[in-house]
Amino acid sequence: MEKSIIDNYIISLLAKPFVVLTGNSGTGKTHLALKVAEHLENKNYKVNSWLSLAINNRGRILNRNEEDIRNLCIDSNVFVAKVEEKEFEVQIEMNVQVESDDTEFWDMINEGSTNIKLGAAVRIPSEKRHVLIPVGADWTDSRNLLGYVNPFGPEGKTVYEITPIVELLLKALHPENRYLPHFIILDEMNLSHVERYFSSFLSAMEANRSSSEEKGVELLDKTQLAIIIETLKENPRVNSKVLESAELLLQKDNYISLPPNIFIIGTVNVDETTYMFSPKVLDRAHIIELETVHPSKYFNGSFTQSDLNLDGDTILNNFRTSIEYREKEHQGVDVLSQLQSRWHDDSGFEEAKEQIEILLSGMYSLLKTVNFDFGYRIYKETLEYLYFAILYKKSTAEWGTYMDNVILQKVLPKLHGNRRQLSDVLDLLIKYLNKEIFDDIAANIKVREASENYATNNENIVKNNLDLPKSMAKLNKMKTSLNNIGFTSFIG
16 A cells, blocks of 8 residues: 555544545455554654764764763663664663573674664553454344343343443543554444534544533533443453443543544545435545555565554654644634644745635635535644644645645545536536636526525635646546436545
8 A cells, every 4th residue: 555545534533533545345455454553552662862973893872972872761771772774672771781582683793883863762552552453233222232221131220331442432532542552443333324423522532622621522421430340340351451441430420432542543435325414514524535456566575564654653652643633622712723733834834824815715715615615624634644743744845735635635625516516516626736827706607596695705816826637537537427327426
């Protein structure tokens, strides 16, 4: 799978903890979600920063003084050496000597001197932090996700039917795991009506952003939590951290909420057995479409289904930033200022801000004519995506590409309808993204009766100057579908 796809997936999760992966069967949707989660679980330490230095073939540090090494040792007694991108746990002796029990480490050290990177590490608990939940076709409420109180348990006891998601929520709520990402993967998410079985999560996602409750919106109350604790105690194979987390919550008079370190991924196929998403679901997610791979790529060797080659330290540090961002979000975050702080170039930022405003305003004006206009959430999440993309990629050079991604994933998924609804507006959107100029919307589109009041007062649209090839390709694909079968939608 191309690195750009993996990067976009991770950035989307950082910006919004709910991502929907769509595409034909076999495009690797579940594979991507599982591999990223497992890759991060395989890290048993995390390095926040690296110190470059040189050592000789006996491990003696050559070009750093004792104070440099002492400063590195202040916050940790776990150290990692990186040699040609290979990482080894090492020890530091007397602030001048690197020691390791790993023979491979010494095999990579040259006779003269070797440049390495040395990092102070933080231990990460070795545990599973994801669950894969196959969605059933008969799900009508949240019991399959959040469980339920069963008054007819063994020996007539009232017990709680605990699901893997409840256990993961408790694990994520444990203080030790506060800044570690935990992943809920809902496979074939639209086999049932998402709005029915997933409604508690949809409400919690939105409410957590504005609620004054620092501990988040309630998913399971304290009464249910008390029964969960008693049920866990009866289980001889209970995960000790899950039970400890539940007891800590009850001691502090808390409930089970949706914490900011939970990230939800849904995979979606579209056929006669599935349901279409409502705008309520689409608005709350990044929608990423994975494309099939042409057969020639298999045969000429240009496609490989290899293991992920990702910098786990960087990703985990970025997830921590994402979690901290959401912890403070209810206090009110000025996203524009946050974005500017990452730009490091005021004139470049002002130019980008102007182009972003022009693009979103133009698309808003066009989509409003057919009642697919978007609200404040889209503006905010566009800037959040840009912020986390720049944080992750450590560069603003490709910000136009990031805008293409976010338009594709946040604005276009709202589009669905028949020829009468969409034919004219799709044509205009294609022209607009192609940097063409038109002044009067009403003169270019057959405005629906519901939008007549707007049409008589529409403003001119400022020309878009950004290149958005992926969004253009998707619009053209939707236009072809509309012409062929008389109906089109983003998903499908």
